[in-house]
Amino acid sequence: MKPVTKRIAIACGGTGGHLFPGLAVGDALVARGCEVTLLVSSKEVDQTAVKSAYGMEVESLPVVGLSRNLPQFAASFWSSLGRCRKLFRENRPDAVLAMGGFTSAPPVIVGKLVGARIFLHEANAIPGRAVKLLAPLADEVFVQFPAAMPRVLSTDIRATGLPVRATMEPIEKADARIALGLADNQPVLLVMGGSQGAQSINQALIESLPRLAKAVPDLQFIHLTGGSVEPVHRAYDALGLHAVVRPFLTEMEYALGAADLAVSRSGASSLAEFSAMELPAILIPYPTAVDDHQRINAQSFVDIGAARCFHQKQLTPNLLVSQLSELFGSPAKLEEMAAAMKKWKAAQATEEVVQRIYEACEWEDDGDDEMMFALPSGKEAAA
Numbered sequence: 001m002k003p004v005t006k007r008i009a010i011a012c013g014g015t016g017g018h019l020f021p022g023l024a025v026g027d028a029l030v031a032r033g034c035e036v037t038l039l040v041s042s043k044e045v046d047q048t049a050v051k052s053a054y055g056m057e058v059e060s061l062p063v064v065g066l067s068r069n070l071p072q073f074a075a076s077f078w079s080s081l082g083r084c085r086k087l088f089r090e091n092r093p094d095a096v097l098a099m100g101g102f103t104s105a106p107p108v109i110v111g112k113l114v115g116a117r118i119f120l121h122e123a124n125a126i127p128g129r130a131v132k133l134l135a136p137l138a139d140e141v142f143v144q145f146p147a148a149m150p151r152v153l154s155t156d157i158r159a160t161g162l163p164v165r166a167t168m169e170p171i172e173k174a175d176a177r178i179a180l181g182l183a184d185n186q187p188v189l190l191v192m193g194g195s196q197g198a199q200s201i202n203q204a205l206i207e208s209l210p211r212l213a214k215a216v217p218d219l220q221f222i223h224l225t226g227g228s229v230e231p232v233h234r235a236y237d238a239l240g241l242h243a244v245v246r247p248f249l250t251e252m253e254y255a256l257g258a259a260d261l262a263v264s265r266s267g268a269s270s271l272a273e274f275s276a277m278e279l280p281a282i283l284i285p286y287p288t289a290v291d292d293h294q295r296i297n298a299q300s301f302v303d304i305g306a307a308r309c310f311h312q313k314q315l316t317p318n319l320l321v322s323q324l325s326e327l328f329g330s331p332a333k334l335e336e337m338a339a340a341m342k343k344w345k346a347a348q349a350t351e352e353v354v355q356r357i358y359e360a361c362e363w364e365d366d367g368d369d370e371m372m373f374a375l376p377s378g379k380e381a382a383a
Helices: 016-031 044-052 070-090 105-113 129-137 145-149 173-179 199-215 230-236 250-259 268-279 288-302 319-326 332-340 351-359 380-382
Strands: 007-011 036-040 056-059 093-098 115-124 140-143 157-159 189-194 220-224 241-246 259-265 281-283 307-309
Touching: 007 016, 007 105, 016 036, 016 044, 036 044, 070 105, 093 105, 093 129, 093 351, 105 115, 105 129, 105 351, 115 129, 115 351, 140 145, 140 230, 140 351, 145 157, 173 250, 189 199, 189 250, 199 230, 199 319, 220 230, 220 250, 230 241, 250 268, 250 319, 259 268, 259 319, 268 288, 268 332, 281 288, 281 319, 288 307, 288 332, 319 332
Parallel strands: 007 036, 007 093, 036 056, 093 115, 115 140, 140 157, 189 220, 189 259, 220 241, 259 281, 281 307
Antiparallel strands: none
């Protein structure tokens, strides 16, 4: 008997928080022999990250985020609808999975019209506009934070956690440090602002370096700037500090694996990866995030003792030196925070999303992988 073609479109563009979880699900589906098409934006972060999308087709949509330029948004939205109609007419997907953000709507709308099963995933504690608006069209909605469930209009919703890439598993710190050219026996601080960087974090860290170098003299750095690396690189070089400075790192498992502590925004994908890698953090939520969702994301991790959180207005060199001196001076405290971070780890998030897609599409598993097993119901998963 000819095997059934399993075809899925995953809309996951716009930011790393949408893209990387979509890639994680795509990888798992490709491993099962599914045909996967990634629908992303033309933004640089998307185009760089999808270079690692092995075995998947990648299509860029011209849609842009809803902004004050309504004519531009309307034109790009209409163009993206046309692009999706053409793609789905040529290869109709059995399912469309949208990870939120402005690339979600055209594939979901066209997918619904051609009879595909529709799935949404909301990564943040406060659902975004795309998921809230599209939820009535979905066969099932997945969320990372159980607190998001009452905020989504859907009769079939479950808390799965956030899918992360299979490479996001704790590794030996010494191995990760050596891979990045760092000393294997000295502590490491990871500084990052999410896939798009954070200038305020970059600046505060640079200004803290002279005092921090004296307070924690053997500290090494991995600094992902999100933009120009030269000013940051010069600041480390001027003090003779050992630092890996990059605008962006595709192999984030090495950075997360090498670090003892992160200073970061609190985007949903970053938090899920910190949890998967058991990396404690000092979180600086993006202050103008829609509905202040980054602060609410961070609060869940503060509540379990896995992270500390400060408003951007509090982010000064004095604060950083004080916090980093305290934590790096107390390895037991960092270990305690890392153990707490592990509590949020959703090891089966990718598997559960994939299984729900299989069940809704009434596909049979080939039986040659180990991922398909009984999983808890939505209510149990949210508990």
